[in-house]
Amino acid sequence: MADDIFRTLSDSVLASPQIQVEDVARARDQGVTLIVNNRPDGESPDDPQGPEIKAAATAAGLDYVAIPVTxxxxxxxQVDAMADALSGAQGKVLAYCRSGTRSTLLWAMARAKQGESPDAIAEAAAAAGYDVTPVRATMNALAAQAND
Structure with missing residues (x-):
């Protein structure tokens, strides 16, 4: 995979399109301690499935969690599970799905639920090449609840 496939969402979170088993060691070398799989198994049978990535993560000493989004x-x-994964990580998190979009949208909602500014989240996602418009209303509502 190309070096720029891991896109920076924040100092501690990266998003990526589908990763390969060999990408796990590269992620570890970039400080990743947790891989979050947002892709349901079987979505694309030609791609590595969750158990393969989990095995590679375990072998590399990384944590792994699956939060599939169809x-x-x-x-x-799912938002709560992502928020828990992000807050519990001891280093960087790499979240992946087919294109990185579902991972980014889930990250955006989790951060908003934790009280982060939806504008700041949207800017960070845009800088990484992702658009959070599909979940912006939800982000606004979650942030408003968190900041009440």
């Missing part, structure tokens, strides 16, 4: 959308349990 094309049917996001749920609050």
């Amino acid at each position: 094309h049917s959308g996001f749920s609050m349990p």
Whole structure:
């Protein structure tokens, strides 16, 4: 995979399109301690599935969590699971899906739920090449709840 495939969302979070087993060691070398798989197994049978990436992560000494997001959308349990994963990580987090978009949108909602400014989140996502417009209303609502 090209070096620029890991896109920086924040100092501690990277998003990526589908990773390969050999990308796990490179992620570790960049300070990643947790890989978050936002892709459901079987979505693309030709790509590495969760168990393969989990095995590579474990072998590299990294934590791994699966929070699959299907094309049917996001749920609050997924947002909560992402927020928990982000807050519990002891280093950088690499979240991936088919293109990195679902990972970025889930990260954006988790950060908003934790009270971060939706404008700052949107700017960070845009700088990484992602658009959070599809979840912006949800981000605004989550941030408003967090900051009440």
